[in-house]
Amino acid sequence: MTGTEILAPDDTGIARAAALLRAGELVSFPTETVYGLGADATNGAAVARIFDAKGRPRFNPLIVHLPSLDAVADYAVLEGDALRLAQAFWPGPLTLVLPVRAGSGLSPLVSAGLPTVALRVPDHPLARRLLAETGRPVAAPSANPSGRISPTEAAHVLAGLDGRIAAVLDGGPCPVGVESTIVGLAPAPVLLRPGGLPAEAIEACLGAPLALHGPDEAINAPGQLLSHYAPRAAIRLDAETARPGERLLGFGPVAGAALNLSPSGDLVEAAANLFHHLHRLDAEGDMPIAVSPVPEIGLGRAINDRLRRAAAPRG
Numbered sequence: 001m002t003g004t005e006i007l008a009p010d011d012t013g014i015a016r017a018a019a020l021l022r023a024g025e026l027v028s029f030p031t032e033t034v035y036g037l038g039a040d041a042t043n044g045a046a047v048a049r050i051f052d053a054k055g056r057p058r059f060n061p062l063i064v065h066l067p068s069l070d071a072v073a074d075y076a077v078l079e080g081d082a083l084r085l086a087q088a089f090w091p092g093p094l095t096l097v098l099p100v101r102a103g104s105g106l107s108p109l110v111s112a113g114l115p116t117v118a119l120r121v122p123d124h125p126l127a128r129r130l131l132a133e134t135g136r137p138v139a140a141p142s143a144n145p146s147g148r149i150s151p152t153e154a155a156h157v158l159a160g161l162d163g164r165i166a167a168v169l170d171g172g173p174c175p176v177g178v179e180s181t182i183v184g185l186a187p188a189p190v191l192l193r194p195g196g197l198p199a200e201a202i203e204a205c206l207g208a209p210l211a212l213h214g215p216d217e218a219i220n221a222p223g224q225l226l227s228h229y230a231p232r233a234a235i236r237l238d239a240e241t242a243r244p245g246e247r248l249l250g251f252g253p254v255a256g257a258a259l260n261l262s263p264s265g266d267l268v269e270a271a272a273n274l275f276h277h278l279h280r281l282d283a284e285g286d287m288p289i290a291v292s293p294v295p296e297i298g299l300g301r302a303i304n305d306r307l308r309r310a311a312a313p314r315g
């Protein structure tokens with residue numbers, strides 16, 4: 001493959017992106033969380049190409065994207081608490097891990113052999129138009145090389161995957177900025193990954209606390225490897241100030257920050273800026289990065305989860 005096509009967010013661009021997906025090609029597209037690397041989820045060769053393009057070491061299961069709640073019944077069993085969550089939060093930054101429906105037509109690679117499938121209806125006008133026009137379920141992990149920072153702009157996608165994918169649909173920056181919250185139902189609801197929908201909102205909808213995934217995390221959410229989202233520089237968390245030679249990634253009204261996730265301490269703004277700022281610091285060199293403390297509430301849980309992974313020993 002030579003260059004990656006950059007498609008405009010208009011009728012022509014969407015039609016081209018949909019045609020490429022139907023032809024089994026890889027197309028990156030914006031969602032409200034991060035850019036996804038999409039492939040037709042019913043086409044095993046296309047799904048396999050996702051792992052190849054990302055350089056994923058293993059066949060981790062992927063999230064399948066659908067244009068609306070009505071499309072879910074063809075692919076998965078949606079009832080009880082799962083149905084309530086879907087009705088409350090779709091379209092939106094929530095992924096539900098559901099029993100896969102027999103005869104779904106989904107490639108088994110999508111689920112990595114599990115009897116479940118992760119589904120999501122994204123809340124981004126371009127994603128929804130693309131999914132409707134493609135007319136197929138679209139498997140999409142984040143559009144970054146394996147282990148690197150997730151992309152929240154088309155330029156981030158190209159920096160990591162130019163020449164390895166057919167096209168990127170350029171919809172500007174992603175408004176939420178961290179990946180979706182993943183909830184499993186086993187059968188009681190369990191938080192598999194904190195993300196763009198705060199766990200508190202899910203608990204309010206269910207009227208009960210969410211169980212957290214335990215030490216069998218590797219089985220529940222197999223893609224959640226510890227070292228992930230990593231820039232090249234070392235990262236130190238919960239830093240009140242930067243030490244000599246460090247660059248401070250601030251949160252709140254801190255002095256001397258190289259970049260600040262949210263000078264006013266707004267967690268929604270910080271989530272939207274997180275990967276953007278990490279990409280910038282990564283592009284500017286490998287001097288160590290110190291990060292201000294971020295409170296463990298609301299979107300702070302997703303931000304801290306990604307920061308801990310970025311700071312984890314590289315494996």
Ligand code: TXA
Nearest residue numbers: 033036061062116118141142179180220221222223224
């Ligand atoms: O916001 C998002 O969720 C983005 C956008 C593109 O939609 N996608 C995304 O996909 O973050 P990805 O592949 O980076 O993360 C998917 C995670 C996997 O790491 C895995 O842990 C979990 O979803 N997953 C997928 N299928 C699963 C299943 N059947 N059972 C348990 N976990 C599953």
Ligand code: MG
Nearest residue numbers: 141142143150
């Ligand atoms: Mg990812």
